[in-house]
Amino acid sequence: MSFPSPARVCGSRETLCGNRSLQWGARTYVVGILNLTPDSFSGDGIKGDVARALAQAERFAQEGADIIDIGGESTRPGAESVSLQEEMDRVLPVIEAIQGEVDVPLSVDTYKAAVARAAVEAGAAMINDVWGLGGDPAMAATVADLNVPVVLMHNRRSESQASPLGGYFGQVTYADVAQDVTNELKSTITRATACGISRDNIIVDPGIGFGKTPQQNIELMRNLGELQKLGQPVLIGTSRKSFIGLALDLPVAERLEGTAATVALAIAQGVDLVRVHDVGPLVRVCRMTDAIVRSA
Secondary structure (H helix, E strand, O other): OOOOOOOOOOOOOEEEEOOEEEEOOOOOEEEEEEEOOOOOOOOOOOOOOHHHHHHHHHHHHHHOOOEEEEEOOOOOOOOOOOOHHHHHHHHHHHHHHHHOOOOOOEEEEOOOHHHHHHHHHHOOOEEEEOOOOOOOOOHHHHHHHHOOOEEEEOOOOOOEEOOOOOOEEOOOOOOOHHHHHHHHHHHHHHHHHHOOOOHHHEEEEOOOOOOOOHHHHHHHHHOHHHHHHHOOOEEEOOOOOHHHHHHHOOOHHHOHHHHHHHHHHHHHOOOOEEEEOOHHHHHHHHHHHHHHHOOO
């Protein structure tokens, strides 16, 4: 079996994220998920508890997280939106508390320009936008002005379905899911650079679990190598998601091994960052996979 070369096709070999230089191709970077919501699908939401959030961030840092991604609004299928003020009230005190105590760059998981700006001013070093600049018309200009890394995720608006193993999307059409996602992300990159966002700051995410059926998620997982055509670093977020639960017939609390399988296979296809809940075990999965995939 052959693997992508560490001498990758990214336009830049590095991206500055806070006080860290992310060296693309050298190793896989682990992004720890810190949910500040009461309704996270994964059951790990921390609403309004700054001390608990700080303790989790400290644990993530000790376990080897490279970035901590802080979100104040659930993006699970069927979740209700929250107001701009509510989202700010959730994320800003936590960012301010963590950035003074934990030496790990912080990312803010938001599609709202005002939240992104306030979060960066509070100490966040990266923006993770699940709508790829499409959720707020002011986001592209805001990211360009802030000059920080941004994750542009592929997404489509579609009707969600509920199941005992979590929400998912059941009626979404693609001609070829991997090719379509790649082409749509290419258009997103073009729009971002036209708005003044540096290519060195652009990370792409194929949006596993967003606007795709469970089978389409699996098909996309098989063909993540298509994303290498974009010439940008790739982040993937599969952690504990319903397509894993549906494949294994397991609840959220029992999806660690399924998540680990997706992480290893993603790295083997050139993915650069993985966004996970279970930082410690998945750091070890990444290091072992890196030893196989990235060793010259």
